[in-house]
Amino acid sequence: MSGELRSVEQVLEKYIPEEERREVWRLLYGRELRSLELPGCAVESASQKGFELKGYVFDAAAEQLRRPRVIRVGLIQNKIQLPTSSPVAEQVNAIHKRIAEIVEVAAMCDVNIVCFQEAWTMPFAFCTRERLPWTEFAESAENGITTKFCQEIAKKYNMVIVSPILERDELHGETLWNTAVVISNTGAVLGKSRKNHIPRIGDFNESTYYMEGNTGHTVFQTAFGRIAVNICYGRHHPLNWLMYSLNGAEIIFNPSATVGELSESLWPIEARNAAIANHCFTCAINRVGTEHFDNEFTSGDGKKAHHDFGHFYGSSYVAAPDGSRTPGLSRVCDGLLISELDLNLCRQTNDKWNFKVGPSSK
Numbered sequence: 001m002s003g004e005l006r007s008v009e010q011v012l013e014k015y016i017p018e019e020e021r022r023e024v025w026r027l028l029y030g031r032e033l034r035s036l037e038l039p040g041c042a043v044e045s046a047s048q049k050g051f052e053l054k055g056y057v058f059d060a061a062a063e064q065l066r067r068p069r070v071i072r073v074g075l076i077q078n079k080i081q082l083p084t085s086s087p088v089a090e091q092v093n094a095i096h097k098r099i100a101e102i103v104e105v106a107a108m109c110d111v112n113i114v115c116f117q118e119a120w121t122m123p124f125a126f127c128t129r130e131r132l133p134w135t136e137f138a139e140s141a142e143n144g145i146t147t148k149f150c151q152e153i154a155k156k157y158n159m160v161i162v163s164p165i166l167e168r169d170e171l172h173g174e175t176l177w178n179t180a181v182v183i184s185n186t187g188a189v190l191g192k193s194r195k196n197h198i199p200r201i202g203d204f205n206e207s208t209y210y211m212e213g214n215t216g217h218t219v220f221q222t223a224f225g226r227i228a229v230n231i232c233y234g235r236h237h238p239l240n241w242l243m244y245s246l247n248g249a250e251i252i253f254n255p256s257a258t259v260g261e262l263s264e265s266l267w268p269i270e271a272r273n274a275a276i277a278n279h280c281f282t283c284a285i286n287r288v289g290t291e292h293f294d295n296e297f298t299s300g301d302g303k304k305a306h307h308d309f310g311h312f313y314g315s316s317y318v319a320a321p322d323g324s325r326t327p328g329l330s331r332v333c334d335g336l337l338i339s340e341l342d343l344n345l346c347r348q349t350n351d352k353w354n355f356k357v358g359p360s361s362k
């Protein structure tokens, strides 16, 4: 086979006969999810702009005392837009422009909360261990240009935005952090959540730039449910998910940047398992593409000097507390995954299985 495989699902669909396919699908992905009907203008726009658009529905049982709490989340995975050697401001602008196009389609599909990938405004340059120009991508979480950009679109579309950036804390010694800024549907900055487990593995030399975050396991009450952000490497730590969930999160986002050789066999399991263990929804997002850096780098692991991390495999997906999950977005191209969630499923699954020890399981 030449080039990258597009997706596991495409292979299953191609080679398994229809009568067995449904059963194989059920065994691998849990109950079959309905496809979300998407407006024609959204489908057309996604195709014109060259990104994948998929939508699924997670139903819950009807209750007598509570209405369904149905909301829509959008997960965006994307490539960087310009070569990593382009001027910093141009790179940031080009990615803003691309994300604006994709969010516009999310808005056509009535998405309430959208989450971007880890460090979405920049190439994942932490492999290089160089300072300039990469530290120039760092911005204030409260009033940097990316937060301003997100505030505009949040207001315009009445959408909560989870925006993971490289943060420069100008008020505290210019410290850098790997931070998700949460912006409410009114455009206000609700707060921020900093990555709390930093990889020191392979080319993930992130500890050269920032340390473990100091924001605890914050949960944000939004107009569309209680959300938390467990950034990338945090997904390998079961207690991390547990803490967000004990603090009340109904949806935990996991914006990531990870590559095939290292983590792809873990990817479909970890966020899904976290949804099951913690009776909540989890949303795993990974960037796509291969990012080239002009200067060669090594990581003290005996490998020859090289110019890239390898392939970021996308495959973003949503998992539900009952263990069901969406198929992944592709491994190779930009995409928007929309999921309609009935948040009542969290309590319903908690009452049934009761895995957690904590106030919500009493």
Ligand SMILES: NC(=O)NCCC(=O)O
Residues within 6 Å of the ligand: 118, 198, 199, 204, 231, 232, 233, 234, 256, 257, 258, 259, 262, 263
């Ligand atoms: N960005 C990041 O934390 N990547 C580490 C690799 C992984 O967790 O798969």
